[in-house]
Ligand SMILES: Nc1ncnc2c1ncn2[C@@H]1O[C@H](COP(=O)(O)OP(=O)(O)O)[C@@H](O)[C@H]1O
């Protein structure tokens with residue numbers, strides 16, 4: 001083992017204020033189990049459902065999450081100290097039992113984001129890391145924010161000639177008072193069946209497939225409970241789903257093997273249960289590593305997806321194009337819809353922090369989970385170096401007396 005002082009301190013961040021909280025706990029623990037302890041020291045950072053932060057070794061034990069209140073009592077509450085830049089400094093919030101003791105401090109060199117949904121995947125936490133100038137894994141603020149927005153993602157892809165299914169979108173303020181007009185327009189332009197989705201959520205929450213006007217109306221109202229922006233799509237009747245992960249950054253991006261997730265009922269949507277609850281949530285195993293649950297890896301899927309070689313390559317190329325277009329980094333998973341009646345493949349969505357980091361799609365192409373984690377950390381450090389290597393401020397003080405005179409003049413002229 002490397003001298004402990006030389007090991008990189010990796011803050012593994014998981015949980016979060018998101019409907020995908022539990023899924024993120026699983027991804028976080030899987031990542032922690034996969035990280036090579038001879039190279040990295042792990043600092044778990046658990047964000048509870050109310051947004052408070054915790055660290056401590058108990059957070060690496062899956063069983064501890066069965067009782068979240070007990071877990072929070074056993075863990076160490078922390079907050080970050082914004083005075084430190086270039087690294088993340090976590091400081092024990094309130095030493096409860098020993099008020100006279102100095103609060104413990106935890107320094108983090110690289111933040112490994114294993115959050116799904118909400119602030120953790122939409123650019124919010126990424127923005128915090130940018131502001132602290134600490135290296136973090138995965139996509140930056142722009143790619144994360146775009147990837148979370150199903151409307152903007154589709155608009156961007158369509159603009160670049162990447163096929164997307166026909167859709168319409170609107171805000172609650174546009175919908176309110178003009179419901180019948182919208183329903184008429186949706187029926188005329190898309191036709192049944194349709195799929196209604198909140199624009200910025202995941203895990204199939206709030207998503208419904210509808211066959212008639214009454215159900216469409218109800219599904220839209222339901223979707224507005226989750227988001228003020230809603231997208232309605234033409235539903236593909238004979239649907240197959242094909243996913244491809246991409247690893248790298250816009251200048252070095254490579255595709256994984258393809259997967260075809262299998263729905264429990266082929267006539268229905270892929271549900272939250274399909275995605276995460278298969279196999280009774282039993283813990284999976286990785287040889288020689290700590291026990292880790294399966295999370296996204298528990299979904300029934302066919303790997304590689306049974307497509308012919310040309311189709312496989314076309315999907316992989318499209319996935320890489322989307323990854324580059326969205327300026328993604330780290331690992332992202334791009335999901336496609338295949339219309340089995342026509343053979344047409346459509347971009348559906350991009351997940352900038354995919355469940356379980358899609359490790360099961362990398363293992364078959366020769367990237368085991370520990371190497372995948374190494375790559376994520378290398379890419380985070382690379383981007384950080386590039387950012388810090390560029391001019392980011394100027395030494396001239398525009399607020400100095402002479403410059404201010406110039407500015408005043410400029411203001412008067414305008
Ligand atoms: N246009 C569509 N036609 C048919 N089924 C769809 C369509 N869009 C989504 N679905 C189904 O709904 C599921 C969830 O939709 P998706 O856009 O992937 O949202 P989420 O972000 O919640 O995963 C998909 O995995 C698929 O099974």
Ligand SMILES: [Mg+2]
Nearest residue numbers: 203204335349
């Ligand atoms: Mg999906």
